Amino acid sequence: MRELKSVSDQDVFGAATKESLYRSVTPSLKVLATDTITFNFTSSGNFGFEVPHNLGYIPVCRVFWQLVPSLPDRWYPDSNLTDNLDTATDVNTGDFALANINTTHLQMYLAGVAGFTYKCRYYIFEDRAVL
Amino acid sequence: MKGVQISKPGYDVLTAEAINQYVQPDTPIFKVALTDSGVISFISSDTVKLVVIQHNLGYVPHFAVFAEVEPSSGFARLVNASQVSLLSDFVSVTAAITQTQLAIQMTKIGSTPDPTGDYDYLYQIYHDEAEQV
Numbered sequence: 001m002r003e004l005k006s007v008s009d010q011d012v013f014g015a016a017t018k019e020s021l022y023r024s025v026t027p028s029l030k031v032l033a034t035d036t037i038t039f040n041f042t043s044s045g046n047f048g049f050e051v052p053h054n055l056g057y058i059p060v061c062r063v064f065w066q067l068v069p070s071l072p073d074r075w076y077p078d079s080n081l082t083d084n085l086d087t088a089t090d091v092n093t094g095d096f097a098l099a100n101i102n103t104t105h106l107q108m109y110l111a112g113v114a115g116f117t118y119k120c121r122y123y124i125f126e127d128r129a130v131l
Numbered sequence: 132m133k134g135v136q137i138s139k140p141g142y143d144v145l146t147a148e149a150i151n152q153y154v155q156p157d158t159p160i161f162k163v164a165l166t167d168s169g170v171i172s173f174i175s176s177d178t179v180k181l182v183v184i185q186h187n188l189g190y191v192p193h194f195a196v197f198a199e200v201e202p203s204s205g206f207a208r209l210v211n212a213s214q215v216s217l218l219s220d221f222v223s224v225t226a227a228i229t230q231t232q233l234a235i236q237m238t239k240i241g242s243t244p245d246p247t248g249d250y251d252y253l254y255q256i257y258h259d260e261a262e263q264v
Contacts, residue, residue, distance in 0.1 A: 017162060017258040018190070022154050026258065027163040030139075031150050058207055060195055060255060078209035096215040100206040101197065107206065129197050129207070129253040130168040 029060055032126045038119050041112035048109040051122065056103055058129045063099040063108060066119035075121065101129075161193060165256040171237050173202070173222065173246045184233040186256050193257040196226040196235055202248025210235075221246045228256070 010019045017023060032053065039047060053059060064075040079098035099122070100107040112118055137154040138144040149155055164186065171180045186192065197207035200220040208224065216223035221244050222237045233256060239246045 017164070018188075018192070018260050020162070020258075021156065021158070022160050023162060027166075028160040029163070030153060034150065058197065058253060061209065062195070062211075063209060076212060078212040079215045081213045081215055096217070098215045098217075099209045101209070102206045127163070128166075129195070129255065130166050 027127065030126045031123055032059065033124045034122060036119055036121045038117060039110060039112060040117050041114050044112065044114045046109060046111045048107065050108075051106040051124070052104060053106060053124050054104050055126075058101055058103055060125040060127050060129050061099070061101050061106055062123045063106075064121045065097040065110070066121075067097055069116045069118065072119075159259065162258040163255055164188065164192065164258045166254065168251060168253045171198075171235075171250045171252060173237070173239070173248060173250065175245055175247045177246070178239045180237045182235045182237075182252070184235075184254065184256070185231060186228075186233060187231050188256075188258070190230055191228060191261045193259050193261045194226070194228050194233055194255060196224075196233070196252065196254045198224040198235065198237070198252040199250040200224060202246070202250055207251065207253060216240050221248070222250065224252075226254075228261075 017026060022028060063078050065080060066072060066074065067076050067080065068074055076097065081096055097110045106122060106124055108120060110118060110120065135154065135156065136144050136152055138147040139151050139153060142151040149158060169182065171182060173180065196210045198210055199206065200208050200222055202221060210224045210226050214223050214225045220240060223240055224235065224237050226233065226235050233254060235252055237250060
């Protein structure tokens, strides 16, 4: 039980909620879909794409972007300006990566530069963004 | 293997990958502390609107904020990072959190388009700590 409900060295009965791995009485996020998408930009510009979820409600989601091809370990969350991060390989100054979600689709848009490859990793959770 | 695993329906609890498990003993799960939605109403003379939510957790928690950038569009933008405003957007939205409050700020982008209208926002604040002090 200790390993189920609390982190190491925390009493499962006395641990605060933030120290618990799981609590049966607290709503927690469950991943419905996740994927990593690679974009090879053959020409500079904006590119949009959609992932259907068809849940019928707005779910919690997160999106992480690999926006600087020379720094593959650097992932930026959700909607981001990318100015001046890496002028050699970053997307153009003033450009962006962003994500929108509605009751049926996750939409993502990315501005990229010809000759570079970018990645996006998204998570759609089963849980409503509001109960 | 110690602890308990709970798999999703249709998956063998002993062999299912993490994504198909509801509970794994070595994987923290974000737990929802507060969640709610609301509407920010803009009139043409408004330039900035601010919504402050008290959470009083006493530490900086993880959170997620979604908000419309076009009134009554049905699309909620994820606003948990440096906010992006496109020329086609009606407003920009930013969000920031402290040890006691979540603030959601909506700002008029320019003279056009007219931002007048109602903008839905949603948020979740999690029990899980964003930074260990």
